[in-house]
Amino acid sequence: MSRTRVLILGGGYVGLYTALTLLRKAPDKVDITVLDRRPYMTYAPFLPEVGAGSIEPRHAVVPLRRELDGARILQGKVERIDHASRTVEATTDLGEVFAVEYDEIVIALGAVSRTLPVPGLAEFGIGFKYVEEAISLRNRVLGRIARAATTEDEDLRRKLLTFVFVGGGFAGVEAFAETEDMAKAALRYYPELSRDDLNFVMVEAMNRILPEMGPDMGAYTVEELERRGMRVLLETRLESCVDGHIVLSNGEAFEADTLVWTAGVKPSPVIQSSDLPLGPRGHVNTAATLQVIDEHGVPVRGAWAAGDCAQVPNLVEDEGDWCAPSAQHAVRQAKHLGRNLAAYLNGEPLTQYKHKHLGVVASLGLNKGVATTMGFKLRGWPAWVMHRTYHLLAIPTFNRKARVALDWTTALLFRRDLVSMGRIHEPRRAFEEAARS
Numbered sequence: 001m002s003r004t005r006v007l008i009l010g011g012g013y014v015g016l017y018t019a020l021t022l023l024r025k026a027p028d029k030v031d032i033t034v035l036d037r038r039p040y041m042t043y044a045p046f047l048p049e050v051g052a053g054s055i056e057p058r059h060a061v062v063p064l065r066r067e068l069d070g071a072r073i074l075q076g077k078v079e080r081i082d083h084a085s086r087t088v089e090a091t092t093d094l095g096e097v098f099a100v101e102y103d104e105i106v107i108a109l110g111a112v113s114r115t116l117p118v119p120g121l122a123e124f125g126i127g128f129k130y131v132e133e134a135i136s137l138r139n140r141v142l143g144r145i146a147r148a149a150t151t152e153d154e155d156l157r158r159k160l161l162t163f164v165f166v167g168g169g170f171a172g173v174e175a176f177a178e179t180e181d182m183a184k185a186a187l188r189y190y191p192e193l194s195r196d197d198l199n200f201v202m203v204e205a206m207n208r209i210l211p212e213m214g215p216d217m218g219a220y221t222v223e224e225l226e227r228r229g230m231r232v233l234l235e236t237r238l239e240s241c242v243d244g245h246i247v248l249s250n251g252e253a254f255e256a257d258t259l260v261w262t263a264g265v266k267p268s269p270v271i272q273s274s275d276l277p278l279g280p281r282g283h284v285n286t287a288a289t290l291q292v293i294d295e296h297g298v299p300v301r302g303a304w305a306a307g308d309c310a311q312v313p314n315l316v317e318d319e320g321d322w323c324a325p326s327a328q329h330a331v332r333q334a335k336h337l338g339r340n341l342a343a344y345l346n347g348e349p350l351t352q353y354k355h356k357h358l359g360v361v362a363s364l365g366l367n368k369g370v371a372t373t374m375g376f377k378l379r380g381w382p383a384w385v386m387h388r389t390y391h392l393l394a395i396p397t398f399n400r401k402a403r404v405a406l407d408w409t410t411a412l413l414f415r416r417d418l419v420s421m422g423r424i425h426e427p428r429r430a431f432e433e434a435a436r437s
């Protein structure tokens with residue numbers, strides 16, 4: 001009997017767990033191909049700690065080839081999905097075009113930063129979704145501190161040490177708080193600078209941060225951050241940031257040298273140009289069975305989707321119409337999708353995805369955090385311990401759990417590493433200088 005060719009687009013949470021489930025549930029029925037730009041799954045909740053130097057970047061990602069023994073891994077950028085002809089077109093990093101044919105497709109392309117047409121943003125801002133962005137932010141912040149310590153120019157120093165974060169969801173707040181914690185720790189090696197020289201500013205359009213945690217935890221977090229000397233500007237929008245000249249809707253204007261944009265996500269743009277049916281917000285329209293459906297709710301043969309790029313109905317009361325974009329949903333949807341696809345291939349009935357959100361944990365730097373879970377609200381050290389315990393259990397594979405646990409232990413014993421590797425972003429510079437001399 002011929003095997004079904006399953007093509008999984010995206011090797012993030014959904015891609016990894018769908019492939020693992022299919023390999024377990026239908027190993028003799030499927031030939032699985034996973035196509036992603038990156039050869040690894042990124043464990044995004046650890047990015048703030050990667051940026052803060054508490055976790056080694058390589059330990060926050062899961063190598064697909066190692067974990068998906070039995071699946072074919074292709075590295076390339078998906079450019080076009082033509083479901084009518086069951087073909088996907090992609091390009092390699094070198095620009096070569098290749099096509100992959102399939103019988104069943106799983107759309108697991110996740111989301112990208114949702115930007116706004118703010119003057120200067122595309123040129124000056126940096127996102128915070130991928131490990132390369134976390135590494136770059138860390139090197140940038142430490143590099144700016146080193147540069148500020150060597151200048152007598154007060155204006156330049158203030159600009160170098162002004163870090164603006166736009167967007168107060170949990171990813172933004174964690175990145176903001178962890179980065180400040182790292183910058184403060186780095187100051188111990190710079191007697192020329194004091195905490196008052198650091199200027200961390202969060203800009204949030206809504207009247208609260210951490211909306212996922214409820215108003216009181218959001219208010220507590222604002223107080224906690226302000227107690228640490230950070231500024232949280234609520235009901236404020238970024239109007240412009242051309243060349244680092246920040247203009248805010250509250251009338252403030254100042255110079256900054258770093259702007260991190262964490263103001264939400266939108267579905268991967270390649271989906272827009274596909275022939276798959278989309279929901280009103282640009283996601284792939286998906287039933288609770290995780291089959292792609294048309295505008296009449298009829299399943300599109302051979303197409304499945306889950307995670308941040310999919311519009312999955314939320315069957316739990318009082319949690320909104322659609323499942324929120326979160327790792328919690330992505331993992332569970334992926335396993336459900338894998339089981340349903342295996343059932344479909346076996347001619348068995350499909351089941352509906354339903355999951356009650358368990359809560360949110362967020363780290364605000366070493367020994368500091370907030371958590372709301374199953375009716376409980378935790379603050380400070382207990383929340384931070386819960387954050388670490390939860391994510392240590394949640395990161396896939398024993399290998400990664402062990403490496404992250406070792407990173408944390410080493411950082412506790414020897415303090416975290418605070419060396420800037422900014423030159424890593426221009427690896428040919430030393431060689432070019434040597435060749436010219």
Ligand SMILES: Cc1cc2nc3c(=O)[nH]c(=O)nc-3n(C[C@H](O)[C@H](O)[C@H](O)COP(=O)(O)OP(=O)(O)OC[C@H]3O[C@@H](n4cnc5c(N)ncnc54)[C@H](O)[C@@H]3O)c2cc1C
Nearest residue numbers: 010012013014037044045077078110307308326327328330
């Ligand atoms: C900083 C940060 C912290 C977070 N913390 C939490 C948390 O604490 N708890 C929580 O529940 N959620 C958290 N999230 C959200 C969570 O990470 C996402 O909801 C989850 O990753 C969604 O899984 P996914 O598989 O849909 O997408 P992803 O995991 O993003 O995977 C998508 C994959 O598709 C690939 N891809 C995209 N476009 C293309 C293309 N054109 N061609 C080829 N490959 C492509 C990407 O490389 C990626 O590997 C956090 C997110 C961020 C950014």
